[in-house]
Amino acid sequence: GEMLKCLPSLLARTTWDASEIVLTRSTKPIHMPPVEELGFGRVFTNHMFECDWNSKEGWATPRIVPFHDLSLSPAASCLHYALECFEGMKAYVDQHGRCRLFRPDMNAARMRRSMERITLPAPPEEALWFVICSPVGPYYKDGFKPIKLICDETHVRAWQGGTGQYKVASNYGPTVLPQQQAAHKGYSQVLWLNQDVVTEVGSMNLMVFWVRDGEKELITAPLTEGTILPGVTRDSVLQLCRQWGEFKVTEQTFTIHELLAAHKEGRILEVFGTGTAAIVSQVSTINHKGTDYAMHCPDTPEESLAIRVMHEIQSIQYGEKEHEWSVVLD
Numbered sequence: 001g002e003m004l005k006c007l008p009s010l011l012a013r014t015t016w017d018a019s020e021i022v023l024t025r026s027t028k029p030i031h032m033p034p035v036e037e038l039g040f041g042r043v044f045t046n047h048m049f050e051c052d053w054n055s056k057e058g059w060a061t062p063r064i065v066p067f068h069d070l071s072l073s074p075a076a077s078c079l080h081y082a083l084e085c086f087e088g089m090k091a092y093v094d095q096h097g098r099c100r101l102f103r104p105d106m107n108a109a110r111m112r113r114s115m116e117r118i119t120l121p122a123p124p125e126e127a128l129w130f131v132i133c134s135p136v137g138p139y140y141k142d143g144f145k146p147i148k149l150i151c152d153e154t155h156v157r158a159w160q161g162g163t164g165q166y167k168v169a170s171n172y173g174p175t176v177l178p179q180q181q182a183a184h185k186g187y188s189q190v191l192w193l194n195q196d197v198v199t200e201v202g203s204m205n206l207m208v209f210w211v212r213d214g215e216k217e218l219i220t221a222p223l224t225e226g227t228i229l230p231g232v233t234r235d236s237v238l239q240l241c242r243q244w245g246e247f248k249v250t251e252q253t254f255t256i257h258e259l260l261a262a263h264k265e266g267r268i269l270e271v272f273g274t275g276t277a278a279i280v281s282q283v284s285t286i287n288h289k290g291t292d293y294a295m296h297c298p299d300t301p302e303e304s305l306a307i308r309v310m311h312e313i314q315s316i317q318y319g320e321k322e323h324e325w326s327v328v329l330d
Contacts, residue, residue, distance in 0.1 A: 036137055
């Protein structure tokens with residue numbers, strides 16, 4: 001009897017292949033605005049990918065269909081318990097017109113970890129996996145622009161034992177209010193602290209390039225605490241800098257007090273955030289307890305580590321420099 005009860009789940013489809021995708025073409029072409037007017041997440045392609053899952057049959061037939069609104073039950077778990085996770089990655093068109101992805105294996109691995117953390121696609125009886133695409137223009141329309149940060153000592157983005165290392169929806173909603181408060185005060189992003197320990201900036205990883213114990217060092221918060229999102233750009237910057245072998249590269253906790261002490265002693269060379277959207281963002285100002293501290297912002301690749309790694313990563317993303325991180329789509 002117990003075997004018969006388990007039979008439906010044993011027969012459920014657990015995988016599918018790209019060759020099985022069914023295409024339904026859209027009859028409504030979209031208007032493509034000039035690149036400089038695209039913005040981020042404002043214009044979408046006229047097709048999307050989706051694949052349903054249910055507890056009895058597993059994955060259904062994968063399909064590419066015209067872009068459309070989703071139809072959800074008001075009782076859907078994602079609306080009540082934030083049982084949803086996501087990934088964001090970019091595709092790049094190289095000089096030969098080929099489409100390239102940047103380290104998609106890392107996004108896939110992180111998506112799997114996030115799904116496991118919130119038990120997707122089970123235990124809900126039904127789940128939906130979908131992919132939408134949005135053409136975007138340059139993140140910095142007017143050129144490379146440093147950002148201003150304000151330390152938030154009231155709110156905490158992530159904590160040990162929580163979900164900070166996963167890309168789940170519940171990590172992002174609570175950060176909107178602190179971000180609005182920071183913007184109201186004239187700052188670009190929040191510098192997240194956890195009992196004075198420096199963690200992330202906005203939705204980016206944070207890097208500090210400084211001199212410590214007489215040695216140049218790039219330092220960033222470690223992944224071992226479970227509070228830091230393992231960013232693809234973060235990992236790429238760390239790997240490139242280690243390959244160059246020109247300075248020490250460290251993944252270690254450090255406090256806002258250590259950062260400001262280094263600033264006072266003139267040991268800060270550069271501070272920048274890393275992420276998919278901007279690749280890198282230099283930090284011009286950090287506000288702590290009402291005081292602004294100006295950070296050094298070199299503006300050439302020869303002087304700026306942030307600009308140098310951005311140029312290096314972009315050259316790989318656009319196929320100007322052949323690298324295993326850039327995957328050409330056939």
